[in-house]
Amino acid sequence: MAGPNPSASFPDFIPFMDWYGTWGGTVGWPTDRGPCSQQDIPGRPGESYGGIWASPGLFELKDDMWGQPYFTHERNHWDFDYDTWKPRGKASPYHWALWKRDRLVALEAQVEGRVTLLDRKCAGRELLLNFRTEAGGCIRAELIKGVNVAHKAESSPIEGYSFSECDPLCGDSLSRPVTWRGKGGLSALKDQNVLVRLHLVKASAFAYAI
Secondary structure, three states: OOOOOOEEEOOOOOOOOOEEEEOOOEEOOOOOOOOOOOEEOOOOOOOOEEEEEEOOOOEEEOOOEEEEEEEEEOOOOOOEEOOOOEEOOOEOOOEEEEEEOOOOOEEEEEEEEEEEOOOEEOOOOOOEEEEEEEEEEEEEEEEEEOOOOOOOOOOOOOOOOOHHHEOOEOOEEEEEEOOEOOEOOOHHHOOOEEEEEEEEEEEEEEEEEO
8 A cells, every 4th residue: 555545434333233232312323324313212210221233134225225124222131021031121113224235334535545455357347436535536546467465555557557547536436437548448357367456535435346
């Protein structure tokens, strides 16, 4: 890597496990669109227990969204009436935690950064990028021949696929082709191991395919 390194953006809580603890007030579920519907956990008089119980997986929804059902409860993990085999307290209705497709984690540059990704065998079609940029931001990509080892930041790009030749990507897209001087075809690199190096300016990169 060279220059400021983009940071990985992970949710505050592991999204595929039950989470519980002691707190007061409102809990939020971190998603690609910010905290989803928040549910106040009142707790019983004099107590402030609560927890989140999530489903064990994601669901593909319409409009390129992923969702995970969850509900909140005013009891904590061990607060259970074993005589009646029922939990004490009240549960919320089910809610959806929502993400856009392939956006559970991101490489993010709040100002500017570069990162070289691990090599992948090129399918010979296009480099597709799932990304989002802020105002004044952009992403460029260059390709490097891969040899199954880490490359130093100064490794030379493949001719015709450098940052200087890359058309900048701006906006918000789940799958936009990267082009170099208007051309994006990678047939000449089919079945070759290729590394992708990204230059991010006020941008987040979530996923790619090559």
